[in-house]
Amino acid sequence: MTVPADDGRAPQRGAPVTTTADRLPHALDAAEVSERLAGRRPAVFLDYDGVLTPIVPRPEDAIMTDAMRDVLHALAGRCPVCIVSGRDRAVVAELSGVDDLVIAGSHGFDIHDPQRGVIEHEASRGWEDLVAEVTERVRTAAAEIEGTQVEPKHASVAVHDRHVADADRPRVQELVDAVLAEHPGQLRVTPGKFVHEIQPKIDWNKGKAVEHLIGVLDLDHPDVVPIYLGDDITDEDAFRALARRGDHREPGLGILVIDPADAPSRETAATAVLATVDEVARFLDGLAR
Numbered sequence: 210m211t212v213p214a215d216d217g218r219a220p221q222r223g224a225p226v227t228t229t230a231d232r233l234p235h236a237l238d239a240a241e242v243s244e245r246l247a248g249r250r251p252a253v254f255l256d257y258d259g260v261l262t263p264i265v266p267r268p269e270d271a272i273m274t275d276a277m278r279d280v281l282h283a284l285a286g287r288c289p290v291c292i293v294s295g296r297d298r299a300v301v302a303e304l305s306g307v308d309d310l311v312i313a314g315s316h317g318f319d320i321h322d323p324q325r326g327v328i329e330h331e332a333s334r335g336w337e338d339l340v341a342e343v344t345e346r347v348r349t350a351a352a353e354i355e356g357t358q359v360e361p362k363h364a365s366v367a368v369h370d371r372h373v374a375d376a377d378r379p380r381v382q383e384l385v386d387a388v389l390a391e392h393p394g395q396l397r398v399t400p401g402k403f404v405h406e407i408q409p410k411i412d413w414n415k416g417k418a419v420e421h422l423i424g425v426l427d428l429d430h431p432d433v434v435p436i437y438l439g440d441d442i443t444d445e446d447a448f449r450a451l452a453r454r455g456d457h458r459e460p461g462l463g464i465l466v467i468d469p470a471d472a473p474s475r476e477t478a479a480t481a482v483l484a485t486v487d488e489v490a491r492f493l494d495g496l497a498r
């Protein structure tokens with residue numbers, strides 16, 4: 210059950226509280242954040258695009274800065290740090306230049322820990338042939354639409370339309386609809402920024418991946434506060450998962466990375482907001498001290 214934050218009732222413990230981005234406190238000076246962290250250890254889960262790197266016109270140009278990498282490594286010296294991205298895991302590793310942290314790629318389907326190797330979970334397999342077939346189908350059809358960019362991934366295929374002429378955008382939607390219709394009940398489209406991401410229709414997402422990691426990494430302790438930073442709609446699964454933990458233990462913290470002036474009415478289950486990637490770096494730097 211979702212209880213709106215501002216309906217006059219006290220939220221039920223464990224129910225994800227939703228609000229809008231313009232009502233969130235700023236994470237750099239929010240009492241909610243400092244009070245929750247007081248005397249506890251953070252465990253930090255980070256989205257990649259829009260959080261560790263700014264959104265840029267071409268996916269391959271989202272290269273993490275040396276400064277952000279230094280912040281991550283300093284933080285990783287103090288507490289667990291995991292990257293949880295919609296991107297292919299290998300691409301995250303390449304663009305971030307990070308090979309010593311846990312990375313959950315492909316919206317959490319593909320998780321790897323440098324210490325433990327690949328981390329299996331309930332949605333680890335069974336969809337490979339479907340994804341391969343759909344990737345080929347999308348690649349062929351998208352080649353007919355100028356400006357599309359197809360991004361194959363471990364457990365999905367993304368077709369970007371940021372550089373498609375407005376008049377041609379409906380063709381991309383038609384392509385996506387056609388592919389879904391060819392595989393009734395087997396696929397879903399994950400929302401993103403100028404991207405249609407076609408995934409197996411399996412009950413797995415970034416929130417489930419974070420919950421799984423909390424268990425595998427032995428972080429399920431009263432003195433550990435899981436914190437998730439994300440900017441996209443898919444990150445709301447992780448915000449909700451951390452908020453729900455309050456059913457039987459202290460909830461985690463969700464931090465939405467968005468300029469509230471750009472999206473004041475964005476519904477979110479996050480606890481606080483950061484407006485820019487620079488503010489993310491300052492926040493993480495503060496946690497590392």
Ligand SMILES: O=P(O)(O)OC[C@H]1O[C@H](O[C@H]2O[C@H](CO)[C@@H](O)[C@H](O)[C@H]2O)[C@H](O)[C@@H](O)[C@@H]1O
Pocket residue numbers: 256257258259263264265266267268269271293294295296297360367369371401402403404406441
């Ligand atoms: O979960 P994330 O790590 O945030 O990844 C979400 C998607 O990010 C990438 O696409 C988005 O960022 C690109 C670079 O800034 C931008 O050019 C594109 O328009 C955005 O949609 C990535 O390419 C996708 O695979 C991820 O799912």
